[in-house]
Amino acid sequence: MKIDSGSEKPPVRKRQNSPLPWLCSLGAVWFVVFVFILPRHYFFLFDDFALLDQAGGTSISAILTSPLFGFYRPAVFLFVKILASVFSWSLPAGYAIVLAVVHGLNGVFLGLVLRSLGMPNLTVLSASGLFL
Secondary structure, rough: OOOOOOOOOOOOOOOOOOOOOHHHHHHHHHHHHHHHHHHOOOOOOOOHHHHHHHOOOOOOOOOOOHOOEOOOOOHHHHHHHHHHHHHHHOHHHHHHHHHHHHHHHHHHHHHHHHHHOOHHHHHHHHHHHHHH
């Protein structure tokens, strides 16, 4: 019978080089740039003018029952209508901040879906980053 003296060391695992710290740093830089720096200098682009004008001037019932610009996307146009009523034309930075946060959340949700599908970390982080 062998007596365990407790002096045996557990097997040493090799340290794997993970891109996670680098990608988290990149995400932090993205957050600072797109939420704090760029919106201060943002003004509406051509498609923003069209979306805000169309959604801002259309009733909720019309948004829910008819296509705008040839596309039936009531959730998108309701969201743009809310943004148009909150920020109007006078605060494009608020509009840009909200959209940057929404796009960031979409990237995070894509990463969660890919992780739940069992994809490797590098794939998850790369796809989420590209989506952003």
